[in-house]
Amino acid sequence: MPKVQTARGDKAPFKFSGTTQKLFDEDLEDFTGEIKIVGEVEDAGRCYVVRGRIECTKSFTCDRCLAQATENQIHEFDEELDKAEAIDEVLDVTELLRDILLAAQPMKNLCKADCKGLCPVCGANLNEGECGCKRFIVDPRLAALEDFKLD
Numbered sequence: 001m002p003k004v005q006t007a008r009g010d011k012a013p014f015k016f017s018g019t020t021q022k023l024f025d026e027d028l029e030d031f032t033g034e035i036k037i038v039g040e041v042e043d044a045g046r047c048y049v050v051r052g053r054i055e056c057t058k059s060f061t062c063d064r065c066l067a068q069a070t071e072n073q074i075h076e077f078d079e080e081l082d083k084a085e086a087i088d089e090v091l092d093v094t095e096l097l098r099d100i101l102l103a104a105q106p107m108k109n110l111c112k113a114d115c116k117g118l119c120p121v122c123g124a125n126l127n128e129g130e131c132g133c134k135r136f137i138v139d140p141r142l143a144a145l146e147d148f149k150l151d
């Protein structure tokens with residue numbers, strides 16, 4: 001539950017590390033191992049500015065080839081928080097950091113950007129080589145294109 005003493009006109013640095021359970025009070029099972037967060041809170045007059053970076057490791061199943069993959073991620077952030085968020089000059093940044101981490105996740109989890117996926121015919125992982133199956137494309141417009149390529 002990361003909390004930061006707010007700064008007055010100055011910058012207050014912070015540093016947190018631990019599992020998602022420890023940091024966010026929630027088990028985000030994709031994020032294995034320790035998450036490291038360093039940053040600072042600045043009193044910007046109207047609001048507080050919270051900036052820094054989150055370093056974490058994500059373990060997931062590739063959406064295309066179903067292989068297990070891990071990825072080291074670094075997310076820089078720079079967010080404004082309402083002054084009313086601070087209670088007795090202490091800012092709870094738990095939710096802010098958790099939301100930053102989750103919002104930074106891609107829509108698709110891919111082991112690599114150009115993952116070839118699985119063969120729809122035999123199920124072979126096409127990243128490991130061509131299986132030799134004849135894969136036809138169902139969409140007739142694309143099928144016409146495929147015929148053209150084969151000629």
Ligand SMILES: [Zn+2]
Pocket residue numbers: 062063064065066067110111112115116117
């Ligand atoms: Zn993959």
Ligand SMILES: [Zn+2]
Pocket residue numbers: 119120121122123124131132133
């Ligand atoms: Zn195949």
